[in-house]
Amino acid sequence: MRRAIAIGVLTALTSFGAAADTYPQRPITMIVPFAAGGPTDVVARIVAEPMSRSLGQQVVVENVTGAGGTTGITRGAQAAPDGYTIMVGHMGTHGAAPALFKGLKYDPATSFEPIGFLGGVPILIVAKKDFPAKDFKGFIEAVKAGGPKINQAHAGVGSVSHSTGVLFDAQVGIKPTLVTYRGTGPAMNDLMAGQVDFMADQIVNVGPQVAGGTVKAYAIATPERAPSLPDVPTTKEAGLPGYEVSAWNAVFAPKGLPADVKAKLVAAVEAALNDPTATKRLTELGSNIPKADERGPAALQKLVESEVARWTPVLRSAVESNQ
Amino acid sequence: MSEPVGGSGARGFVRGPQSFVAGLGLIALALFAIWAGDDLARGTLGAIGPGLMPFWLAIGVGLCGAALCVAGLLRAGAPLQGMPLRGPVVVLLAIVLFAVTIRPFAFGSVTTPGLGLAVAGPLAVLVAGYASPEARLSELLILGLLLTAGCMLLFGDLLNLPIPMLPTALIQALSGTIPSRTLLRIAAGILALFGLGLLLLNRRSAKREPIDVAQHSLTT
Amino acid sequence: MTDLLSNLGLGFAVALSLQNVALCFLGCLVGTLIGVLPGVGPIATIAMLLPITFGLDPVGALIMLAGIYYGAQYGGSTTAILVNIPGEATSVVTTLDGHQMARQGRGGIALGTAAIASFFAGTVATVLIAALGAPLTRLALIFGPAEYFALMVMGLAFAVVLAHGSVLKAVAMILVGILLSSVGTDLETGQERMTFGFAFLTDGVDFSVLAMGLFGIAEILRNLDQSETRDVVRAQIGRLLPGVAELKQATPATLRGTAIGAILGILPGNGAVLGPFASYTIEKKIARDPSRFGRGAIEGVAGPESANNAGAQTAFIPLLTLGIPPNAVMALMVGAMTIHGIVPGPGVMTKNPNLFWGMIASMWIGNLMLLVINLPLVGLWVRLLKVPYRLMFPAILMFCSVGIYSIGSQPTDVMLIGVFGLMGYLLIKFGFEPAPLLLGFVLGKLMEEYLRRSLTLSRGDLMIFLERPISAVLFVIAFAIIAAALLPSMRKSRDEVFTEA
Structure with missing residues (x-):
């Protein structure tokens, strides 16, 4: 039934002679599957601006929210592959979603034309400020010893803090009590008040609290330390090298995009990542700027495949034990 | 919640029909909710499952319903109110028409074309107007055209909200010839001109056009 | 004190620059x-x-965005009063007496009272933020899940008092509202609840969709079947602005409303939604003649409106000082700040004093502007009521449809307002009131979350709600409110609980 939309739009397209000799000729819709103002939305809007400039048409962000971002991505996957609808997917929609949503109407690896990686936001392991452990090693020992007495906060099933948090639990081998919040804000509030013991979340959400001393950061799950929090060791340095995750964002287009259109979009994303204002804003946000080997469609395709493979077993078992 | 209410057999004894029927409605809602949430685990107090709250809420609704039924049997109360069909049917039709024309919408294998606000707006106003027996075609057309033109400029041009404004086919046909902003303004201008033209015509003709409401009405 | 003055001085210096005043005006407009x-x-x-x-x-940008936020609160009350459609949870209460006043030809007075009460509350809240913002954030941290659960229960107790008809029917509506709020994906397990496999129900029902249906569309349907006298306001339109007597009547309510709204607004768990309800309940409880409420009592507009506006402003406290957004609009402000390279959190006040104090000062300037924008508009709005209803309702319907579509770009949301409109119409026909349902819906979702969270933390021990002093006190208040609502009717006769609406 959904295919009918695509076919309908396609016929309409061909019958009206979409002789796209010079793409783009009208504004491009960029679907952001999350609410405006969230980390992914902010990244999308920062990138949309230089993209508009290099494409010569406005890239309009449209927030289509729902079901952990899969509503918007489903709509994007079913849109006409004419380059006028693109979308920003992230770790959840193109990595965790297949494990979490049974009736998912798209396949992260095959339903899209990958356009470009936009970088990742590092994940930090943070605990309440009076958590006794001195360093990351001590922290891991403490949560192991605490067992189910330890309370771990997360921002709802399918959220970044949930996925990365249960991955941490699986790698350390612990089963703390999971406390669910609607969004990072309330979870952070209770972490600051000491109602819960720890959580994993993006640097953009927890960074200012760590800097302000209201919560304690034990480790950052990236290969290098963050410039804004130079005292926080990486997981590799602190003794959990396998735990490297980031909340990444990337641009996708529906499958079947004409090659010339795809090339223009890839170039526009590339230009955005080289734009000094955009990179400055992304860096301020805590997002890493993709390195040369992480850019381009092929690298993104590889990333999506590896992420689906990585999240599926961890999340399946976490969700099943919860139900 | 299982008050053995005698259904139709007790009708003669019902002294407050409004309460009685309202109570029955609540009981039906409660049963429906219990059925709908039947597949959900209720869990324990320490780990409340997703089904616990809906279940007990439904029980609560059912109890309220039962109490209302009893009240309806025991106490004299308001009678049932009449329910004219024209208003609800036409208003709902207008809303559905707006929903399916604003952007492509799929019913099974049939997909409506996305016509945008330029068509959906006047259509909704026109159809909705006939929910009232006083509807006049010309008046509604003027209203629909002018309001839509205003909305297109306000939402599309000024606030930049991503609402489809024009039919998808039209945008694609004209793609490349006119910048989309200009196209939007031209379209809004045309709608407004038509609206104002009709308004003038209407003012000119001294006697009001004798529009027979029944002929144009979309209900019976 | 001198600190406060110098800080406010800095703030006004920032906010009164030509560019920022212009942006503030634009935002408010x-x-x-x-x-x-x-x-x-x-x-x-x-x-x-x-x-x-x-x-x-960044300062100018945030001043403008904040202006849009509280400007929308002002504008929302206008719609609530004129056409009985609450745009947000906080203006649900305004529809109760505000719209009644409009029906009696006192629409101008209602609008004027709302504007003046809001301005007063805004002024007090600005001073409060400036003086006590930082220490007050501690209040936010003593509220854990158990306290919030107790607060929500208290809110639902208010909802019982809100209804002016049968208590039993009000309770039923609250329960239906909570039940409705449980539709959608379960937060803890990710399982779908009562969605019947419909994709558009996976995220539950949006508040605006429900409010627009139950109030907006249902109101249209109801007006349509009152065959001849269907015009909303045919009564003589009286004075446009409240007179001295009316203002005198509204003043105590405004003072109480401001205090309640300001305190609840500070709570990061979206306590601000409770402000107007709490204020209305208190006004109704202490009024000499509670039966006036729901029939156009001016205190029923002044109290909740001031609570609403005070709460809207103090909601900036957790955002600016803790970096925790209490509601969706504030979350968006976080986004706006991060786009501009300012990460909200404990550091904003010291690192960006220009921004912090500039925004606070601009709030007061914005409130003044809103008063200036809105008072002259009252005449215009009231004249709008003279438009024949046969033209008014198709226009309302179209605006509702466009507005709902603009929220999530979902045609199914537009269809849902029709469904809820029909439901609201049936409810009215059977003597139920939609306001308690809407309150149950708003609080229900939060209540379930906090309940489950508290019990997860206490490992299933219900005593958590009584062991924690604040939560225990709130429960006692809730219980007292319910008892006070039930007892008078109980005393009269046992059947009185089943009173007809």
């Missing part, structure tokens, strides 16, 4: 506009205007 239009909320508008603010300096 756009906010009023979108607030008046049913359905189009500040969330969609701020989201769309975010990129436009890229070019501005």
Whole structure:
């Protein structure tokens, strides 16, 4: 039934002679599957601006929210592959979603034309400020010893803090009590008040609290330390090298995009990542700027495949034990 | 919640029909909710499952319903109110028409074309107007055209909200010839001109056009 | 004290620059506009205007966005009073007496009272934020899940008092509201609840969709079947602005409303939604003649409106000092700040004093502007009521549809307002009131979350609600409110609980 939309739009397209000799000729819709103002939305809007400039048409962000971002991505996957609808997917929609949503109407690896990686936001392991452990090693020992007495906060099933948090639990081998919040804000509030013991979340959400001393950061799950929090060791340095995750964002287009259109979009994303204002804003946000080997469609395709493979077993078992 | 209410057999004894029927409605809602949430685990107090709250809420609704039924049997109360069909049917039709024309919408294998606000707006106003027996075609057309033109400029041009404004086919046909902003303004201008033209015509003709409401009405 | 003055001085110096005053005015104007239009909320508008603010300096951008936010609150009350459509949870209460006043030809007085009460509350809240912002944040941290659960229960107790008809029917509506709020994906397990496999129900029902249906569309349907006298306001339109006597009557309510709203607004768990309800309940309880409420009591407009506006402003406290957004609009403000390279959190006040104090000062300037924008508009709005209803309702219907569509770009949401409209119409026909249902819906979702969270933390021990002093006190208050609502009717006769509406 959904295919009918695509076919309908396609016929309409061909019958009206979409002789796209010079793409783009009208504004491009960029679907952001999350609410405006969230980390992914902010990244999308920062990138949309230089993209508009290099494409010569406005890239309009449209927030289509729902079901952990899969509503918007489903709509994007079913849109006409004419380059006028693109979308920003992230770790959840193109990595965790297949494990979490049974009736998912798209396949992260095959339903899209990958356009470009936009970088990742590092994940930090943070605990309440009076958590006794001195360093990351001590922290891991403490949560192991605490067992189910330890309370771990997360921002709802399918959220970044949930996925990365249960991955941490699986790698350390612990089963703390999971406390669910609607969004990072309330979870952070209770972490600051000491109602819960720890959580994993993006640097953009927890960074200012760590800097302000209201919560304690034990480790950052990236290969290098963050410039804004130079005292926080990486997981590799602190003794959990396998735990490297980031909340990444990337641009996708529906499958079947004409090659010339795809090339223009890839170039526009590339230009955005080289734009000094955009990179400055992304860096301020805590997002890493993709390195040369992480850019381009092929690298993104590889990333999506590896992420689906990585999240599926961890999340399946976490969700099943919860139900 | 299982008050053995005698259904139709007790009708003669019902002294407050409004309460009685309202109570029955609540009981039906409660049963429906219990059925709908039947597949959900209720869990324990320490780990409340997703089904616990809906279940007990439904029980609560059912109890309220039962109490209302009893009240309806025991106490004299308001009678049932009449329910004219024209208003609800036409208003709902207008809303559905707006929903399916604003952007492509799929019913099974049939997909409506996305016509945008330029068509959906006047259509909704026109159809909705006939929910009232006083509807006049010309008046509604003027209203629909002018309001839509205003909305297109306000939402599309000024606030930049991503609402489809024009039919998808039209945008694609004209793609490349006119910048989309200009196209939007031209379209809004045309709608407004038509609206104002009709308004003038209407003012000119001294006697009001004798529009027979029944002929144009979309209900019976 | 000198600190406060010098800080406010800095703030006004920033906010009174020509550019910032202009941006503040623009924000207030756009906010009023979108607030008046049913359905189009500040969330969609701020989201769309975010990129436009890229070019501005962060202080100016945030001043404008904040202006849209509280401008929309002002505008929202206008719609609530004139056409009985609450644009947001906080203006549900305003419809109760405000719209009644409009029906009696006192629409101008209601609008004027709302504007003046809001301005007063805004002024007090500005001073409060400036003076006590930082220490007050501690209040936010003593509220854990158990306290919030108790607060929500207290809120639902208010809802019982809110109804002016049968208590039993009000309780039933609250329960139905909570039941409705449980539709959608379960937060803890990710399982779908009562969605019947419909994709558009996976995220539950949106508040605006429900409010627009139950109030907006149902009101249209109801007016349509009152065959001949269907015009909303045929009564003589009286004075446009409240007189001295009316203001005198409204003043105590405004004072109480401001205090209640300001305190609840500080709580990061979206306590601000409770402000207007709490204020209304208190006004009704202490009034000499509670039966006036729901029939056009001016205190029923002044109290909740001031609570609403005070709460809207103090909601900035957790955002600016803790970096925790208490509601969706504030979350958007976080986005706006991060886009401009300011990460909200404990450091904002010391690192960006220009921004912090500039915004606070601009709030007061914005409130003044809103008063200036809105008072002259009252005449215009009241004249709008003279438009024949046969033209008014198709226009309302179209605005509702466009507004709802603009929220999530979902045609199914538009269809849902029709479904809820029909439901609201049936409820009215059977003597139920929609306001308690809406309150149950708003609080129900939060209540279930907090209940489950508290019990997860206490490992299933219910005593957590009584062991924690604040939570225990709130429960006692809730119990007292319910008892007070039930007892008088109990005493009269046992059947009185089943009183007809």
